[in-house]
Amino acid sequence: MENGAAPTAPAVIVAIDGPSGTGKSSTSKAVAAQLGLSYLDTGAQYRAITWWMVSNGIDTDDPHAVAAAAGKPEIVSGTDPAGPTITVDGVDVAGPIRTPEVTSKVSAVSAVPEIRARITELQRSIAAAAPLGIVVEGRDIGTTVLPDADLKIFLTASAEARAARRSGELKGADVNATREALIKRDAADSSRKTSPLAKAGDAVEVDTTALTLPQVIECVVTLVEEKRAGK
Numbered sequence: 001m002e003n004g005a006a007p008t009a010p011a012v013i014v015a016i017d018g019p020s021g022t023g024k025s026s027t028s029k030a031v032a033a034q035l036g037l038s039y040l041d042t043g044a045q046y047r048a049i050t051w052w053m054v055s056n057g058i059d060t061d062d063p064h065a066v067a068a069a070a071g072k073p074e075i076v077s078g079t080d081p082a083g084p085t086i087t088v089d090g091v092d093v094a095g096p097i098r099t100p101e102v103t104s105k106v107s108a109v110s111a112v113p114e115i116r117a118r119i120t121e122l123q124r125s126i127a128a129a130a131p132l133g134i135v136v137e138g139r140d141i142g143t144t145v146l147p148d149a150d151l152k153i154f155l156t157a158s159a160e161a162r163a164a165r166r167s168g169e170l171k172g173a174d175v176n177a178t179r180e181a182l183i184k185r186d187a188a189d190s191s192r193k194t195s196p197l198a199k200a201g202d203a204v205e206v207d208t209t210a211l212t213l214p215q216v217i218e219c220v221v222t223l224v225e226e227k228r229a230g231k
């Protein structure tokens with residue numbers, strides 16, 4: 001080395017996709033924190049643009065109205081895994097994007113091609129700017145957003161396990177109603193024309209149904225380390 005500095009590992013890009021409640025956010029955040037990488041929750045970005053549409057009286061069932069407004073809000077994501085942030089036009093929306101209303105409308109908004117084009121561009125620029133690399137989680141990261149990612153993971157879990165996890169978060173929520181809502185959102189996300197929820201051909205599938213969260217984190221950290229070691 002010219003100046004005697006220790007060699008640094010090249011930036012590593014990890015794509016984690018899968019349906020709702022499979023553990024993408026918890027796993028991605030922990031893996032990024034453990035490995036000193038940035039973290040991006042792309043679902044939060046689709047939720048944020050949906051929140052803006054709802055707040056501005058746009059009919060989210062009208063794809064033309066949604067497309068016409070797609071360029072208006074400014075979405076900014078903070079990528080520190082210890083404290084990820086999301087703002088719309090400078091307003092912190094971390095809480096409001098998790099309401100049942102936004103959750104029920106996000107699949108329709110995120111199916112609009114103009115929305116996907118805008119958010120995909122934003123995601124690529126965030127990933128390219130991450131100094132040591134990034135863990136990006138979503139539905140189409142391995143297939144569309146970052147097809148050249150160093151490692152692609154596709155998380156799955158039974159609908160029962162996913163509903164139990166989610167209703168544990170939404171205190172008092174009915175497990176059956178949560179299960180039906182998850183299945184409906186997965187179906188909408190998997191059947192849309194533009195970059196649907198799908199496993200990339202070169203993704204490693206991890207079924208988390210019978211695994212604890214620490215086991216899933218350890219599994220993904222090991223896969224990243226193996227990639228870095230060139231195995």
Ligand SMILES: Nc1ncnc2c1ncn2[C@@H]1O[C@H](COP(=O)(O)OP(=O)(O)O)[C@@H](O)[C@H]1O
Nearest residue numbers: 020021022023024025026165169208211212213
């Ligand atoms: N392997 C696991 N076992 C049990 N609970 C889990 C597991 N993975 C995640 N969870 C819990 O399930 C809930 C949903 O996880 P989350 O990471 O938000 O999933 P996703 O981002 O895929 O929707 C969270 O409360 C999380 O703590």
Ligand SMILES: Nc1ccn([C@@H]2O[C@H](COP(=O)(O)OP(=O)(O)O)[C@@H](O)[C@H]2O)c(=O)n1
Nearest residue numbers: 020021042043044046106107110138139140
């Ligand atoms: N890369 C992505 C990420 C999310 N989404 C959309 O955004 C919604 C919310 O994503 P999320 O990751 O917050 O969902 P949860 O599984 O955490 O509830 C999904 O149901 C998809 O409609 C998408 O279309 N593409």
